[in-house]
Amino acid sequence: MSQVFKVITYPVRDLSAAKAFYTTLLGTEPYADSEYYVGYRLGDQEIGLDPNGHATGLTGPIGYHPVDDLEAAVEAATAAGATLVKPIAEVGPGRRIAAVADADGNVTGLMHG
Numbered sequence: 001m002s003q004v005f006k007v008i009t010y011p012v013r014d015l016s017a018a019k020a021f022y023t024t025l026l027g028t029e030p031y032a033d034s035e036y037y038v039g040y041r042l043g044d045q046e047i048g049l050d051p052n053g054h055a056t057g058l059t060g061p062i063g064y065h066p067v068d069d070l071e072a073a074v075e076a077a078t079a080a081g082a083t084l085v086k087p088i089a090e091v092g093p094g095r096r097i098a099a100v101a102d103a104d105g106n107v108t109g110l111m112h113g
Contacts, residue, residue, distance in 0.1 A: 005063030007046040007111060011053020018049045037091070056086060064097060064109035073110045074098050082108075 012018035019038050023029060026047065032039035038049040067073040070088055077100045078084055085107050086099035095113035102108070
């Protein structure tokens, strides 16, 4: 796939306050609005708010790169020296994600679906 970082997710502690801020900042209402995720679509870009992000160890935004084969991408990344930060998990109908960190601790998300 040629798209890079199709989704950028921000870990938030106060989902209501974050939703008010990003709705104003982005100038649009969220397309997904639940207690576990709020998502905005701006063309081909998605901005997400994750109220569970801090609890899973995220300290800042994470970009998700689309891949055709999530298992193979995670395996290739870890073989190249990355550390698995978030194991593969289904986060919505047909969408699965994982996250890896490079040797400097920079986290990159991988996404299928």
